[in-house]
Amino acid sequence: MFTMLPVNLRLATRSLSRNPMRTLLTMLGIIIGVAAVLTMVALGTGARGTVEDEVASAGTNIVFVKSGNYTRGGDSVGIAAGRGAATTLIEADANAILDNIAGIRAVSPGLSLRTFISSNGENVFTRVLGIAVEFSDIYSWNMTSGRMLAPGAANEAVIGSTLAQTMFGGNAVGQEVELRGNTYTIVGITDSAIDDQPEILFVPWQTLQQSMDISHLDSITIAAEKAGETSRISGEVSVLLRARHGIESRDDVNFLAAQSGGGVEPDDFTVETQAAQALTKGLYTPAAAFALANLPKLDEVTLDEMANTLDRASNTMTALLASIAGVSLIVGGIGIMNIMLVSITERTREIGLRMATGARSADVAMQFLIEAVTLSVIGGCIGLILGLLSAKVIGWSLGWPASVSLTAMAMAIGIAATIGLIFGSYPARRASLLDPIDALRTE
Amino acid sequence: MSVITLENIKKTYYLGDNTVNALRDVTLNVEEGEFVAITGPSGSGKSTLMHILGCLDRPTSGKYMLNGNDVSGLPMEALAEIRNRQIGFVFQGFNLLPRTTATENVEVPLLYSRPVLTSAERKDMALSALSSMGLADRVDHHPSQLSGGQQQRVAIARALVNNPAIILADEPTGNLDTKTSIEVMKLLQELRKEKGITIILITHEPEIAAYGTRIISMRDGLVVSDEANTPREDFDETRTAYKAEPVVAAAAVE
Structure with a gap:
């Protein structure tokens, strides 16, 4: 045939x-x-x-974990406040999140600081963020010149575009910056326009932590592999961190009652998705804050929808x-x-x-x-x-x-x-x- | 040796309520190398006989031995193989494939040969069959570029290409003029003489039947006469304008 x-x-x-x-x-x-x-x-x-x-570049796949728990509204709406500042968030938490929760692309520990930095004898007051190299991947950075921090390099820095302009007239790569007794060499300028990133100096978090003489973190930034999974991830992060920090687990539905009843220990961290963060911008009224603080499903609905x-x-x-x-x-x-x-x-x-x-x-x-x-x-x-x-x-x-x-x-x-x-x-x-x-x- | 033996062959068609006895009882023996002309009017059963001899159809009853093998009860697939190997057909309308060269037309039976032939083998066999028909200079011509006689010679080359035991020619001169008809009959006579091929010719024209060594007449599904014949061998068409004769005869009667 x-x-x-x-x-x-x-x-x-x-x-x-x-x-x-x-x-x-x-x-x-x-x-x-x-x-x-x-x-x-x-x-x-x-x-x-x-x-x-x-969706990814809009940042809707990002989840923040912040140290401490400042519940907005407080006395004016009659909600029990959170714990305030805390020093319990550590690097091991970041590693645990990466290891134990599925669907996570990258994690970066963070330390935030507002301080004077000096270069060529000039002092500038600005924000400094201690980050890991994964940070550029989380925010999909492009470098307008130079490169991202090298893994393991302790004394390199990346500078936001606006800050690079004001401090060095744009020619920031190769310049040295002094901060809390350490000298950092600027290796790159990021084009990021997200939030206040253009005005930030980024340095390795480990170096910053040493120079500040502390052992905790201010934040952990998490990138989900897929947009729309941030609600699940933030839920799992909360459960994981409560377990790690010895906070009694509880049902989210009964959160409000439990909190006002006062019998349950509040969290010493806050988990927030970027979508929720974006929603709260410009909505700092007590009512809006109340709604946001107590409707954890809100961002889930928004994202899923x-x-x-x-x-x-x-x-x-x-x-x-x-x-x-x-x-x-x-x-x-x-x-x-x-x-x-x-x-x-x-x-x-x-x-x-x-x-x-x-x-x-x-x-x-x-x-x-x-x-x-x-x-x-x-x-x-x-x-x-x-x-x-x-x-x-x-x-x-x-x-x-x-x-x-x-x-x-x-x-x-x-x-x-x-x-x-x-x-x-x-x-x-x-x-x-x-x-x-x-x-x-x-x- | 008998190439064809028919014993009490009957063929009955059922058309609705009507029963047509196309062949009533035909018993026939054809020896190798015979040139048998079968004649008879329309409806005499000669075409039905031809189809059964050519393994295109199976008899309702009776026994058909072809080259010593009983083929009357074989399934159609087996009959296809027998047609391919043992029977060469020559038709009234030539049945050449249009817009296809003479060589490729002659190759058609070889496409279905088992074992399978290579395209080079097929081409060689087709070319030699065409040369034996005197068409060596026409191998790449399409049928439309050939005369009627040449087309029928291509068709005869196609019938011969598989070296069949018998050639069945069904009104092979029906579409040809007198001169060409005589040429074709001469060619068939030569095939019989030189290659010993058995030829069965179906015709309704007595003048054409006269070229056979044996003439069988049929009527109403029966053989009515079966006689040896001294084959006609004059090939001068000016003296044998047989197609004109009936007209002359009719005129004479009046």
């Missing part, structure tokens, strides 16, 4: 090239279908990637393209079946002759099946090229990256071949069941 393949392929290409216009029109459905499949895959992947990038909305939009687009692709593939398949039936009617005498000279039913069926598959695969290849082009054009005009994997291309051709097989089998069977005597008599 397969030894006949080269012969059948040649017969198929010849038969198809005899009616080039008809062949092209027949392939149109498959061409459009495959092109739609490919565009869908290309833009779907690209769009999803873009959406996730944007955001993720869901994005998912829904992308799913709708995919479903739309998939139905276009599905319909045109089916229509294309029916077109192939139709043309194959026409072709068999036209070539009944040929089939009769082939049978008279020794072709078995299977030989005839195989000849027409291969012709149908050849038709659909050539259509698939044309569709592949058109799909790649249209994905590029649409991607370019919408500013989406369009990426098509080799697997997707192979899949598109595979779909085309399958359509040919499915819709070619009925005509092929019809041809193989012809009676040679009747077939030879046909005019």
Whole structure:
């Protein structure tokens, strides 16, 4: 059967090239279908990637753990205040978070300080943040010049863009800065515009901790692998830290009652998602603070809804393209079946002759099946090229990256071949069941 | 040696409520190297006989021995192989594939040969069959570029290419003029003489049947006469304008 393949392929290409216009029109459905499949895959992947990038770069995948517990509102709304400042958050907590909680991409311990720094005899009052090298990954930093802190380097610093401008007129890389008795060499300028990062000097947290002569941390910054998981992660972080800090675990639902009843020990840390933080900006009214402090599900709803909305939009687009692709593939398949039936009617005498000279039913069926598959695969290849082009054009005009994997291309051709097989089998069977005597008599 | 032995062959068609006895009882023996012309009017059963002899159809009852093997009860798939190896068909309408070269037309039976032939083997066999038909300079021509006689010679080359035991020619001159018809008959006679191929010719024209070594007449599904014949060997069409003769005869009657 397969030894006949080269012969059948040649017969198929010849038969198809005899009616080039008809062949092209027949392939149109498959061409459009495959092109739609490919565009869908290309833009779907690209769009999803873009959406996730944007969500990530917006920082909605970041969770903060802060030392201490300052409950806003306090006396004015009658809520028991938290514990205030605490020195219980340590590096081991950061490591425990990274080790024990799933879905975390990076963790950076943090120490924050407002102080004078001096360079070239000039003193500037600014904010200093002790960070780990992972910090640049958490915030997706780009360095406008120089590089990020090297792992293990104790006396390097990275400077925010505004601070670099005011202190050094922009040429900050290579400059030395003195801070609490340590001298740091500036190795890079970050382009970050998030929060007040342009005005911060970033130094290794270990060096800062030593120079401040303390052993605790002010904060831990956590980046989730996926946007929309921050609510789960912040919940798990709370449970983990309570256990580590020996605070009695409790049900969040009863938090308010327990707190006002006073029987339960408050936390010595605060876990906040960046989304919640963004929401509280400009909302420092007691009522808003009350709502935020006591509705831990708020940011969860917001985030989940955001993720869901994005998912829904992308799913709708995919479903739309998939139905276009599905319909045109089916229509294309029916077109192939139709043309194959026409072709068999036209070539009944040929089939009769082939049978008279020794072709078995299977030989005839195989000849027409291969012709149908050849038709659909050539259509698939044309569709592949058109799909790649249209994905590029649409991607370019919408500013989406369009990426098509080799697997997707192979899949598109595979779909085309399958359509040919499915819709070619009925005509092929019809041809193989012809009676040679009747077939030879046909005019 | 008998190439074909038919014993009490019957073929009955059922068309709705009607029963058509196409072959009532045919018993026949054909020796190797015979040139048998089967004649008879339309509906005499000669085409049905041809289909059974050619293994395109199976008899309702009776026994058909081809080269000593009983083929009357074989399934269609097995008959396809027998057609491929032992039978060469020549048709009235040539049945050449259009827009396909003479060589590729002759190769068609070879595509279905078992064991499978390589394309080089197929081409060699096709070219030598075409040369033996005097068409060595026409191998790349399409049927539309060939005359009727040349087309029928391509068809005969196709029938011969697998070295069959018998050639079944169904009205091979029906689409040809007198001169070309004579050429084709001469060619068939040469094949019989030189290669010893058994030829079964179906025709309704007595003038064409006269080229055979044996003439069988059929009527109503029965053999009504079966006679040895001294084959006609004059190939000068000016003296044998047989197609004009009936007209002359009819005129004479009036």
